[in-house]
Amino acid sequence: MQKQSRNLPKDFIQKSFIERNKYLLISFALVVIVFTILFSIKLGAVNISWKKVIDILLYHCGISDNRYWSKTEDLVVWYFRLPRALLACLAGGGLAISGVAMQAAVKNPLADPYILGISAGASAGATAVIAADILDITAEYSVSIGAFSGAVLSMALLFLLNKDNRDSVRLLLSGCVISILFSSVSSVIMFMAKDKEKISSIVFWLMGSVADANWHMVPLVAFTVSFGILLLLIYHRQLNALLLGEETAHTLGLNTGKLRWQLVLLVAIVVGSIVAFCGMIGFVGFVMPHIVRSMFGSDHKLVVSLSAFIGAVFLCWSDVVARIIVIPEELPIGIITSICGAPFFIYILKRQKYSFGGKR
Template sequence: MMKRWRSFYLLLIILTGLFIASITVAVMLGPVPIRPETVWRIALSHLPLFGDSFVVDWSRGQENIVWEVRFPRVMLAAVVGAGLSVVGVAIQALVRNSLADPYILGVSSGASVGATSVILFGTFSFLGQWALSASAFLGALVAVVVVVLLAQVGGRLSPVRLLLAGIAVSAVFSALTSLIVFMAKNEAGIRNALFWLMGSFAGAKWEQLLIPALVVAIAMILLLVRSSSLNALLMGEETANTLGVNVRSFRLFLLVLSSLVTGVVVAVCGAIGFVGLMMPHIVRLLVGSDHRRVLPISALLGALFLIWADVLARMVVAPEELPIGIITSLSGAPFFLWLLRRNSYRFGGDGR
């Protein structure tokens, strides 16, 4: 028990160090290389606590590149990666299936329908800056409710029906998204929507970070508070009820929370698949199934993964840019197939 927690804290420290180093390197890399000390001097100079502590020995161009272009992009990738990983943990506990994630179960596709309707037709425009997130959240919520309803057999969730329902619902919502794009008349909007649908952090701004960062942080805290309920859910409904968990209300809580985080994330960067599938599974192999350990490590690992996936998206075909969804799918699809063939892994195992 203590050995497992010592390993957890060591891994947490290592990943935190890698996270800071990855931010530094990701901001440094680009057509205009920038030294690591310059990266952090520029970043810290924009914080009120350190604003007057540095002699400005960098150019205005370097400051714009670091603070206005690269830093918000890297931080958005980190927030999205953490959010998708946390949602993956919640959904896998909800359905007790290690093959579940927002992308495979159609939640991302549902969010995409809502988001593209705002981008191309101005749906919910009366909500202002909240329109995109609200519409994506509603689309994600509808998708996940439909999937769960279709997957139930005698009041219980069937893993096979869940995957099949997720694939079917994802196909339906993807078709609706294509229909929305087809019906639009704005060519520039259509191009933006198509690139956004494959996932991208291009054009990230600091103001885009506030809502997703707050939502992901609150979701993380709420799930950590309910980590014992998540652990109980892995043991089955009867056991969870015996341990005092109101399974019905807790599942509703997880559905709404997962839909909210997925909707907000999809609204800012498009549909990015397989992050919520891969990260929680890798983390469980490293630290066991106790959600007190799984949640923070998953968030850090997801942030690291998307930071480097975005670096690849920027650098592989530079000066052009790949949609990040291509990179995550190329790595995630083989991982999904490997999971399907692997029989030795027991989801919901060691929960110490």
């Protein structure tokens, strides 16, 4: 009996614990998110006391009417750092759940949100806008408009190449080819650009940043990311079935071809909106789902929600490090995500045997 108890599936034990304490865990997650955002607001080149940070937030929320801080402090807390922290959390969560969706859709542990070439198309669009100084009428959002247009173009090309295809391998290969094509376009644009300042802006954007966050961006990204999380939670059983293989999924009555395209379209919308405002932020969508699976098993009801949570916290703290590590300069956030995340992922792989799908 003792031997049997030791051999109880780890996934079952973890899932049972989470189910019994789900409200406590949800509360804990909310507290962690809130404190992460507060620390993100507090830390930076401009030092603002905790009391002022809290009072400024309460004032703008209509809870307090006692105003004693400077206009600069008000701008830094409410108009710069808070939208930036929220956008970082949303982008981290969105990239993480997009990675979950793509890995399930193509049943490949190497898949990430960028594997279908959507991000490469967005990069080409943004690069063209920065290099050519076009769309000056909407200068504030010109790069975002260019990036989203490039993402839509790459998505249309992906559909064109796979309109009668039901094979995930061909879909994956098409995405790789599209990614190479648009990456080449970006490289040509950068090579042709003569202005060093523009080239520097392109490189910084390609490495990812949430420095330009504002209150107009946050609701748009929040809508797409929330929609993505909700839809993936609704379809968590279908995602579990996909990992069992094509034949098993068909036996369970699942239309794998239709579901795969729904997932691809969802990822395109979520990733397109994130890349349009934040640039290319690597690592998060690829590794976060693996970390969650290695710790909590492969049930997508848990994988989706926990990936969104861990991705949000991780990217927000990565942004804090990017801001404070070389004050008054700022590093691209993509550098921080790779440097901080890769060693932790290596530790997860070495700590225990782990293979895609949660089997050990």
